[in-house]
Amino acid sequence: MYKLNxxxxxxxxxxxxxxxxxxxNQLNKPHESDAEILKLNNTLLAVTTDSISEEISQGLYDDPYLVGWMIVTVNMSDLAAVGATPLGxxxxEIIPKHFKEEKNKELQKGISDACNTYNTFVLGGDTNEGDCLVLTGTAIGIINQDKSISRIGCKPNDIVYTSGRLGSGNAYAISKLISQTNSFSNYKPLAQLxxxxxxxxxxxxxxxxxxGLITTLDQLMRLNNYGFELDENLENAIDIRAFEYSKNLNIPPWLLFAGQHGEFELIFTIPNNTKDLFLKEAFQNSLNPIELGKVIHQKEIKIPLYDExxxxxxxxxxxxxxxxxxxxxHYLKMLLEYDYQIKNEPCLKFTSP
Structure with a gap:
């Protein structure tokens, strides 16, 4: 592994x-999989857990319906990444004492609507009272084959795809936390089951x-000991509304890949010799993957920026x-300073340790 620490x-x-x-019974090692994979007799069980706490306390998620939707979606997304079918x-739910009844109803509706969307169920859970709203979900799924998809396995010249356009998560975060205008609305990501x-x-x-995209590619690089080179037409993979939003704020569009509030798409690699078969089957199933680039031998993430x-x-x-x-x-200021450095010293090599 390439310096995970x-x-x-x-x-x-x-x-x-x-x-x-x-x-x-656990097949994956730490960091190797979006969900934990257990072998039980002849069955592969996928289990994952995630909480929504910091997003609420920072004001990123201030709509109870969105909180409910997201606690299901973030966990379903982990199951999607390993190829699992959700069981439930x-x-x-830690709910503040003075949480209004109408907000609680919206919270539960978000959970219910998400479960209906993913054709899954709330199997049970726990309720408690606390100072702040905190939700934790634990999702369980079944893998209907003898192996799961993990974060490990890509090879040089494999093609990198995304399941959909990227950047809406970070555009939403900028809207809520930095510009504080709520001008980038309707953030409601879908797990790509x-x-x-x-x-x-x-x-x-x-x-x-x-x-976010850069974090995803970087983690895959460190696990596989191979890097990634993205295509010149990378802007075609950016969510259209997010792209326009970043332009209006004079924020370089590539920063929509750098922030760490994502959109819950899947990044996956396909061997070059099966690319045509993959695309044929994807289109037959009404899927529209977007090609991002390729896997390379060098352990670095290469992105076309400013003609370099x-x-x-x-x-x-x-x-x-x-x-x-x-x-x-401060975080955005540092990213913008880094962008300035890239723009004005494009020949510098920024190799990750």
């Missing part, structure tokens, strides 16, 4: 789990974009939220 979040996770005993979700069958057949690795192919300092980008203590204005 250079990323502060990875280092924290490794420290937390250092004394934990791994289940003999358990949800823990519809890709499970075709990706199980063709994908060599997969990860969702819950933390830039090797991005992805370690800097990924560690920046922690190093700026989640100060979103």
């Amino acid at each position: 250079s990323i502060l979040e990875n280092r924290t996770i490794n420290q937390l789990i250092s004394d934990f005993k791994r289940s003999p 979700i358990l949800i823990s 519809k890709y499970a069958n075709v990706n199980m057949q063709y994908a060599s690795c997969c990860m969702d974009t819950s933390d 192919l830039i090797s991005m300092n992805t370690t800097f980008i990924r560690n920046l939220p922690i190093e700026t203590n989640s100060d979103v204005n």
Whole structure:
């Protein structure tokens, strides 16, 4: 693995789990999969858990309906990345004492609507009272083949795809946390469960974009010891509304890939020799994957910017939220300074350690 511990979040996770005993039934190692994969007799079980807390406390999610929708979606997205079919979700809800009844109804409606959308069920959970609203979901799925899709397996010259356009998550975050205008509305991402069958057949690795494109590609690079080179027509993969929004704010569009609030699309790789078969089956199933680039031997993320192919300092980008203590204005300022450096010194190599 290529210096996973250079990323502060990875280092924290490794420290937390250092004394934990791994289940003999667990097939994946830490960091290798969006969901945990357990073999039970002849069945593969996918299990994942995620919380929504910081997003609420920071004001990113202030609509109870969206909170309910997201607690289901973030967990379904992890199941989608490993090719699992959902069995259901358990949800823990910590609800403030003075939470208004109409807000509580909207919260539960968001959960219900999301479950209906993904054809899954709330299997149970827990309720408690606390100072702040916090939701935690644990989703369970079944993998109907003898192996799952993991984050490991891509090879040089594999083609990199996204399941849909990118950037809406970070545009929404800018709207809520920085410009504070609510001018980028209607953020309601969908977990890409519809890709499970075709990706199980063709994908060599997969990860969702819950933390944005650059974080996703960087983690895949560190796990596979190969890098990625993105195409010149990369702007075609940006959500149209997000692209226009960034232009109106004079924010470089590539920053929509750098921020760590994603849109829950899937990033996956397809071997070049099966590309045509994959695309044929995808289109037959009304799927519209977008080609992003290719896997390369060099352990770096190369993005075409300002008429140059830039090797991005992805370690800097990924560690920046922690190093700026989640100060979103300082965070954006540092990203804009990095963009200025790229624009004015395009020949510099920004290789991730």
